[in-house]
Amino acid sequence: MSLIEVEDLWVRFPTRTGVFDAVRGVSFSLGRERLGIVGESGSGKSMTGRAILRLIRPPGKVEATHIAVEGDDILKMSERQMRDVRGQRISMIMQDPKFSLNPVMTVGDQIIEAYTQAHGSRANAREKTLEMLDAVAIRDAERVMRAYPHEMSGGMGQRIMIAMMMIPNPSVLIADEPTSALDVSVQTQVLRIMDRLVSERGMGLIFISHDLNLVSAFCDRVLIMYAGRVVETCRADRLHEAEHPYTRGLLNSLPRLDAPRRRLEVLKRDPAWSDPGSVRGSS
Amino acid sequence: MSQFDVTGTRARSGWHDWLMTETPRSRRQARIGSFYQGWLTLRRNPMAMFGLSILVFLVLLAIFAPLLAPKDPYAQDLGARLLPLGSEGYPLGSDSLGRDILSRLIYGARITLYIVALVALIAPIVGLFVGTVAGYAGGWVDTILMRITDIFLAFPRLVLALAFVAALGAGIENAIIAISLTAWPPYARIARAETLTIRKADYIAAVRLQGAGPLRIITKHIWPLCISSLIVRVTLDMAGIILAAAGLGFLGLGAQPPSPEWGAMISEGRRFILDHWWVATMPGLAIFIVSLAFNLLGDGMRDVLDPKDAGK
Amino acid sequence: MNAIGVENLNVWFGKGRDRNQAVSDVSFAVRTGESFGLVGESGSGKSTILRAITGLVPSWSGRMEIAGIALGKARSRQFYKTVQMVFQDPYASLHPRHSVDQVLGEALKLHGFRDVDQRIERLLKDVGLGPAFRFRYPHQLSGGQRQRVAIARALAPEPDILLLDEPTSALDVSVQAEILNLLTDLRAENGLTYVMVSHDLAVIGHMCERLAVMQAGRIVEEMTVEDMRALRSTEPYTKQLLESSLGYTRET
Incomplete structure (x- = not known):
């Protein structure tokens, strides 16, 4: 059974012009794999991730035939049941940890709280927290637990977020540009940690990013989104052989260290790209 | 989008x-x-439009007061003293000297608008000037200007206004000056706070790289961004200004009788409040409605003018 | 002839105990017509160097020269006719209440140009925006269009040297390509000297001929782009940076 199955997902925002569709009929499924969703700003990739957790703020609306999490349709759930899904079964990591951590609580207290919420008891919470911090390669865990979020660097903050999100042992992790705010060297480290945790625990991962090379290297499968639709789906390691002109255009517009060019190719947008129905992103 | x-x-x-x-x-x-x-x-925003229409109505009332007022607001008729609401020829009753309350309210709109307009011009401009200069210059200029602001802020507004009026003499112009002098410090605070964030912005750095001096930066780049939040704040404060003016009028230090200023009218009606409640209540209602209208409009203006949303 | 010479530059923020050394003992030179890159991670001091050159950071010591003339504490209008800067975030570098016309018109007037109208149209054309954009406000423009306006503003005084502070890091890759191409063309047409700051080695590799790698306020290594492409580096830090820039490799 797939961990997540999304069928004909639409995310709509009413505006003064009429209804703006941020996501337009996206269908895909996620198994125990890493699924990359790539696209430029405004392509609807983040909205897709948020819609799965029903995190779209009103007046935005989520519509779909179904969004099934391990077989349960979350569109039929109450807000209360939804809260159990968020965090317990699906965790989400956002771009900037500064906005996801509580600034007036120590890091340790926050992780312990997350643990208590997940397991219903405080027993072993401390040991588990230390264990988790160790798993995200935080060496002096004792000191970090006493620290406040603002004392952490970006990379450290993001690793703490990952630790927190992993504590309830979710079956799916949604990571929305988890490393875009980080320096390259830290990026590698954070990715490596995520990589290891996801494979060890057999989780499903939805990795949302604008970085084609990164997704191609990090994921198993990729959905390419444009104007709210999935225009192409392919194996991540074959991304460089992608056929859709949009994907090709994006790839060619990147400057490359190993292949210098005098001019970069400029993407010529074809209105037809936003017309046809979404490609099904099921494996 | x-x-x-x-x-x-x-x-x-x-x-x-x-x-x-x-x-x-x-x-x-x-x-x-x-x-x-x-x-x-x-x-x-329907509430803002509601507030705006009341204010437009008020302005029209003030402009066409001579045409709209059924009677002369100063004409006394001792035979028709303290008539209740709905009396023949006195729809809102009459006061202790037999003057028509409705006509006095209509003419009073002129005085209210006069006060509001003048205070709204003086206080925010002084505040804007002090605040942006302090915020942009920083250092000792900032310290001196803001400590002066603090001193003004430390007094209760009406008490300070009272002191000014006592020193300058009672009268509507002096009341306006007194209210303005007590009203500017909050604007200076707001303008300074905004300036402190704006001065660090890249667009200020960019115009400095074009060789622009501090004067140009303050007037052309910082003012336009501060003004919108000040307009919002002034609109929201207008209720307080009207009340302060009415308060001074009520205490006999603002508009002088027989002027139909609303606060002064309440003050006159105070003596009869138990037996002839409408004499004080009608101008009170007028103050209430106009203050409410300014607040509603201010709320709506915030949505339109807030510079934090302007870029989105 | 060197367009820019920097020797033993130190830049700091704050005083006394709060003093924070952002740039330590940095020296480099940029030849006229050259495109020079400054590479490093956030906090390495690369942007601070640009800000010190332009006079936006007052607390510095050392020697800075533009076209052989040493810079003092204050910058003259003539300096801003020679050196201009493009900022990182086009959403923050345009005044939200000023139309494109106001932005460019003000820059031109400040530099004493008379034929403002023609020049605005020329500038817009040069950066690939039509006259239709002239009276728009920033919120009516996309990120790429905004950055084009910012570039037009920097070009207004007809400078010789353009300092580019991560000009594409806030943009989508397809837009980045357009802006980088535009910058390449402008340099070729006007014979500009570029100093470009970026954390993206591929962008620097595409735009520059030489670069300096910075770490914690110091220049670790200076190298040519050819050396960088061939991964010929002596410094372990540069090597590590290059490796992580080549992309993520999965553990098996």
Whole structure:
């Protein structure tokens, strides 16, 4: 059974012009794999991730035939049941940890709280927290637990977020540009940690990013989104052989260290790209 | 995202398109167009429109007072003293000297607007000037200007105004000056706080790299961004200003009798409040309605003018 | 002839105990017509160097020269006619209440140009925006269009040297390509000297001929782009940076 199955997902925002569709009929499924969703700003990739957790703020609306999490349709759930899904079964990591951590609580207290919420008891919470911090390669865990979020660097903050999100042992992790705010060297480290945790625990991962090379290297499968639709789906390691002109255009517009060019190719947008129905992103 | 739709009727659509165009052809068109878009946003807020219509009504009332007022606001008729509501020829009753309360309220609108307009001009401009200079210059200029502001802020507004009026003499002009002098410090605070964030912005750095001096930066780059939040704040404070003016009038230090200033009218009616409640209540209601209208409008203006949303 | 010479530059923020050394003992030179890159991670001091050159950071010591003339504490208008800067975030570098016309018109007037109208149209054309954009406000422009306006503003005084502070890091890759191409063309047409700051080695590799790698306020290594492409580096830090820039490799 797939961990997540999304069928004909639409995310709509009413505006003064009429209804703006941020996501337009996206269908895909996620198994125990890493699924990359790539696209430029405004392509609807983040909205897709948020819609799965029903995190779209009103007046935005989520519509779909179904969004099934391990077989349960979350569109039929109450807000209360939804809260159990968020965090317990699906965790989400956002771009900037500064906005996801509580600034007036120590890091340790926050992780312990997350643990208590997940397991219903405080027993072993401390040991588990230390264990988790160790798993995200935080060496002096004792000191970090006493620290406040603002004392952490970006990379450290993001690793703490990952630790927190992993504590309830979710079956799916949604990571929305988890490393875009980080320096390259830290990026590698954070990715490596995520990589290891996801494979060890057999989780499903939805990795949302604008970085084609990164997704191609990090994921198993990729959905390419444009104007709210999935225009192409392919194996991540074959991304460089992608056929859709949009994907090709994006790839060619990147400057490359190993292949210098005098001019970069400029993407010529074809209105037809936003017309046809979404490609099904099921494996 | 383009935020435009077709509002209004066919006949207006030519104008509408001209105003809403994404590609204005002149400076004037661009400026008017951006005003029009603010107006469209404001228009979607029913409470703000309600407040605005009351204020428009008030302005019309003040302009056409001689035509609208059924009687002379100063004409005394001792035979018709303290008539209740709905009396023949006195729809809102009459006061202790037999003057028509409705006519006095209508003429009083002029005084209220006069006070409001003058205070709204003086206080925010002083505040804007002090605040932006302090915020942009920093250092000792900032320290001196802001400590002066603190001193003014440390006194209760009405008490300070009372002291000024006592020193300058009672009268409506002095009341306005006194209220303005007590009203500017909060604006200076706001303007300074905004300036502190704005001065660090890249667009200020960019214009400094064009060789612009501090004067140009303050007046052309910082003021336009502070003014909108000040307008919002002034609109919201207007209720307080009207009340302060009424308070001074009530204490006999503002407008002097027989002037139909609303606060002074309440003051006169105070003596009869138990037996002839309407004499004090009617001007009180007028103050209440106008204050409310300013608050509602201010709330709506915040949505339109808040510079934090302007870039989105 | 060197367009820019920097020797033993130190830049700091704050005083006394709060003093924070952002740039330590940095020296480099940029030849006229050259495109020079400054690479490093956030906090390495690369942007601070640009800000010190332009006079936006007052607390510095050392020697800075533009076209052989040493810079003092204050910058003259003539300096701003020679050196201009493009900022990182086009959403923050345009005044939210000023139309494109106002932005460019003000820059031109400040530099004493008379034929403002023609020049605005020329500038817009040069950066690939039509006259239709002239009276728009920033919120009516996309990120790429905004950055084009910012570039037009920097070009207004007809400078010789353009300092580019991560000009594409806030943009989508397809837009980044357009802006980088535009910058390449402008340099070729006007014979500009570029100093470009970026954390993206591929962008620097595409735009520059030489670069300096910075770490914690110091220049670790200076190298040519050819050396960088061939991964010929002596410094372990540069090597590590290059490796992580080549992309993520999965553990098996």
